[in-house]
Amino acid sequence: MELLERYLRAVKFFLPRRQQDDILRELSENILSQMEDQAAELGRPLNENEQAAILKQHGHPFVVASRFRNTPVQYLIGPVVFPFYWFVLKILFWIGVGVCALNSIALLSSGEPVRQLLYGLLGFTHVALPVFGWVTFVFAAHDFFQAKFHLVDKLNQRWDPRSLPAIATPPQKVRRSESIFGLIGGTVYIAWLLAVPYHPYLIFGPAASALRLAPEWHRFYLPVVVLAIAGLAQAVINLVRPEWTWLPPVTRLVSNVAVLVILRSILRSVLKANSYDFVLVADSAGGARYETVAHIANIAIVCTLASVALGLSIAVIIQALQCLKEIWQWIRRRGNPLPSRVS
Amino acid sequence: MTSSTSNHDLFENLRLELRRGSLVLAVLAALRKEQYGYTLRKTLGEQGMAIDEGTLYPLLRRLESQGLLISEWREEEKRNKRFYRLSTEGKVILKQLLAEWQSINSSLNGML
16 A cells, blocks of 8 residues: 555645645545455455556545645636736736837837847836736735625625716717817917027027027927928818818827927937037026026926827827727728617 | 537536536435445445545535534544534535425426
């Protein structure tokens, strides 16, 4: 019976310490009874192969022990929470992939695109793994407390079907008011942009006599005006063609991508020169007071531009998905002019 | 994987699922008479309710921890064995489960 002893010792290793002796004693008796029964049928003691066959029938020691474990929760994230957990992970993954892709596109213009691309991918895994870990931790903790305090049961009792969100029907047309607002807003914005070079007061207010924009801005002036005109054109087109619902998201996406390219160029030149002189003290002004004001303004501009670049990167991914959705719905509507309804 | 293999696997899974629910009932019914693990398994097998060791022995401990069974170590044929029998609470539950099972059975018979 050496094989049985070896088997029981292996099972013991995986059993909870407090129950080890009790379970093994009972298991040993049951297996011995089975072996004796079989030996009596055969009229001789069992050989090693026959003993092994009985033990194999009982299962691998790890499997046998796991069946005796009576732990109530054996998973990290339960079936109730898992769909939300998976949804969040997927969203974060695609945001990460999108940011990485934008970064890679931007890096193609650098001196060593392949090397930078590899660094970018490594950077993604460095960020993605801790994010994955933290999200898992948060959801596991949520699941633990949810099970402990029966939160799902409580939610189920308090739930009211009338509180469900209404079904959003996709807009068939761009609202007229939206286009008119875009037209007015766009016109004012373009007028302001065109007036700024001649009237610095429109940017600096009372400090216009002491501060001026750095020449760096002149490079980006024309692209910014073009983008503003594109926005205005979209509002005009949608006023005439309100059924082109795909146009606003596509224009927003293209504009934001262009803004990102401009921002990247600005921030790159800042990093390269290691200085951030967006606002300079006017030649007519002087003194430490204006130098300090210009310095503070420059720091604020760098921080704002960096934050906007980050926000836009995320917005561009979401807008790209929205665009695909809008274009898909527009194509479907063209094929079937009647709105689809839930039967 | 061929279609017949897949159908066979599907049937096997559904069959096991169907039987799993009846196993507790069978074990409780069989333990109206005191038995130890191995003989219980043999009895169930002879009655057409074969159950593998890996399922039966942990199930016995679970039912005992739920108060439906009582166990006692006793010597038989010069060896100590753990004998199980139905507790008072187990008898009540068995009666309720049997009524439920008969109700399901008659409903199904009506449908089929």
